[in-house]
Structure formats: structure tokens, C-alpha cells
Amino acid sequence: MIRAVIVDFDDTLCLTRAASFALENEVLAEMGRPPMSPDAHLSTWGEPLLDAMPKRSPGLDLPRFAALHRRALERHIADGRLDLIPAENLRALDEFVREGRAVFLLTSRTEDEVRHMSTAGHALAERVSGIYHAGNTRFRKPDPRAFDELLAATAIPPRQCVYVGDSPGDALAAGGAGLHFVGCLESGVRQPADFDSRHVDAFIDAFTDVVGVVRRLDRAGAGARPVAGDRVARQAT
Missing domain, CATH: 1.10.150 (DNA polymerase; domain 1)
Known part of the structure; x- marks a missing residue:
């Protein structure tokens, strides 16, 4: 799974x-x-x-x-002008936790830029198992080694991990490390054509759609990366 x-x-x-x-x-x-x-x-x-x-x-x-x-x-x-995570996105994270999946953040932000997310009382503090950022990883995306510290700490095989991101660099990093990748298009900044399809398992129009995509990856069998034809069938709309 x-x-x-x-x-x-x-x-x-x-x-x-x-x-x-x-x-x-x-x-x-x-x-x-x-x-x-x-x-x-x-x-x-x-x-x-x-x-x-x-x-x-x-x-x-x-x-x-x-x-x-x-x-x-x-x-x-x-002042509440930055980093307000929508309630429905937090509920999606809760769904993953209920299903027995570990949730992590991996971002190119600095330690100063993420410190508030791990403080007691923050919405993410009890939902995520770890936050990986520029201060505790040696490499930055799109380098696949951006996942090295996380994979080493968890000992979870890459094929049993999904990375959800919004950029072609996110896809390249995940694909190079052997992870599944789901491209989130909610911001409207990028379109599927901006990505190398070899590294994308599915696109989603809203973050909450990722719950269904991960379940479909489970049903398809996470032991091997899907082939290009499978991606179309699992595309979220």
C-alpha cells in the first residue's frame, strides 16, 4: 500500500x-x-x-x-495574511492518518519559514510526522536527493510513497527518487503540458482530490510504478 x-x-x-x-x-x-x-x-x-x-x-x-x-x-x-491552510485540506490530511498513512511535508522553504508549522497548537503539528526543509535536507528539488533524509529516517520504500506538488521540479525530484507523483493544478499557474508526463501519475484540480488518487494507487498496486496508459485512467478531474 x-x-x-x-x-x-x-x-x-x-x-x-x-x-x-x-x-x-x-x-x-x-x-x-x-x-x-x-x-x-x-x-x-x-x-x-x-x-x-x-x-x-x-x-x-x-x-x-x-x-x-x-x-x-x-x-x-x-495577522493571518499568510499560510492559512483551508479546513478541507486539513481534513484530507486527517483522512490519510485515519487510513494508517504517514504524512510529511517536504518544501524548499528555509527553517525560519516553516518553524511556526511545528509549534504546539498549529494545525499541522499533530497531523504530520515530520517537516523536511532547506535546513534539514542537503539537496533541493528538482534534485531527487531532496528525499534522501526522509527516506532514510522512515525506511519506507520509495514505491510506497506519494509526493504531491505543483511544479515540474517537484515531479522530476519525485520521479528520479522512485516515488509516485501527483501534480496539483489548483493554483492555476501550471497546466499538464508543463510537466514531463513520464513522472506524473495523476493531476488534481484541488488538493482534496488527492485522497481518491492515493486510494486508486493502492488498488492498482503500489509495488510498481504505473505505466503511461494507467495515468490517463486515474486522472482526477
């Missing part, structure tokens, strides 16, 4: 691109810099923040931006 469901955070479990764009432009304004364009943000969306920002705002004082962003992030989270 599928024993572990591993979930990307941004624009997968939680739609965050618009809120992140506003937050980063707020910090740029605090630094006296012009705002980035929506196109500049979109073209680098999915990259680690401090890798993306020099492209979004050339000539940026990156250490100063990082320090100001850390404080702004705390304000936006405290």
Missing part, C-alpha cells in the same frame, strides 16, 4: 503565491527599492526564496532583505 503521503506546501497544501508576492514587495518597499513585477515573481516561483530574490530584484542587498523578510513573515503569519 501507499504508506507515506509527502506534501509540498506552497501552492499545494496552501495557495501562497499572491500572499508571498505582497510580502516580498512590502520588504522591498521598506528597503526603498521598487516593487518586483508579477512576471518576475511568477517566473521564479518554486525556487528557494534567497535564490529567487536576486532575479526578482537585481542588485538586492540579500542579507538585509533576509533579515527584514524574517520579521515581516512573522507579522504576516500573526
Whole structure:
């Protein structure tokens, strides 16, 4: 069976691109810099923040931006402007736990950007078995080795894991590591044509659809990766 469901955070479990764009432009304004364009943000969306920002705002004082962003992030989270996970998505995670599956997060965010998710009382604290991020993994997606620490810690075979993400880089990382991959299209940023279909088991239009997809993967047999023809039959709409 599928024993572990591993979930990307941004624009997968939680739609965050618009809120992140506003937050980063707020910090740029605090630094006296012009705002980035929506196109500049979109073209680098999915990259680690401090890798993306020099492209979004050339000539940026990156250490100063990082320090100001850390404080702004705390304000936006405290004010409820960022990282509000929809209740129906949390119920989907609960369904996986009831079915005996472990749930993990794997994101390119830094440790500072995910610390609040593991604090007592956070909606994810009792739902996920672990959060893997830029601070406790050696490699970043799309490198398949981004899953090394998680797979080593759990000893779950890759073929019994599903990764749910929103980007082609997510698919490449999961496919290269031997995991099943489900592409979440809920943000509207990407379409199936943006992905290499060899690495995608199914697409979903809303995160909650992943519960049914994982059950179908179970019924199909998780012992071997599905072939291309199977993906069409299991496509979620």
C-alpha cells in the first residue's frame, strides 16, 4: 500500500503565491527599492526564496532583505495574511492518518519559514510526522536527493510513497527518487503540458482530490510504478 503521503506546501497544501508576492514587495518597499513585477515573481516561483530574490530584484542587498523578510513573515503569519491552510485540506490530511498513512511535508522553504508549522497548537503539528526543509535536507528539488533524509529516517520504500506538488521540479525530484507523483493544478499557474508526463501519475484540480488518487494507487498496486496508459485512467478531474 501507499504508506507515506509527502506534501509540498506552497501552492499545494496552501495557495501562497499572491500572499508571498505582497510580502516580498512590502520588504522591498521598506528597503526603498521598487516593487518586483508579477512576471518576475511568477517566473521564479518554486525556487528557494534567497535564490529567487536576486532575479526578482537585481542588485538586492540579500542579507538585509533576509533579515527584514524574517520579521515581516512573522507579522504576516500573526495577522493571518499568510499560510492559512483551508479546513478541507486539513481534513484530507486527517483522512490519510485515519487510513494508517504517514504524512510529511517536504518544501524548499528555509527553517525560519516553516518553524511556526511545528509549534504546539498549529494545525499541522499533530497531523504530520515530520517537516523536511532547506535546513534539514542537503539537496533541493528538482534534485531527487531532496528525499534522501526522509527516506532514510522512515525506511519506507520509495514505491510506497506519494509526493504531491505543483511544479515540474517537484515531479522530476519525485520521479528520479522512485516515488509516485501527483501534480496539483489548483493554483492555476501550471497546466499538464508543463510537466514531463513520464513522472506524473495523476493531476488534481484541488488538493482534496488527492485522497481518491492515493486510494486508486493502492488498488492498482503500489509495488510498481504505473505505466503511461494507467495515468490517463486515474486522472482526477
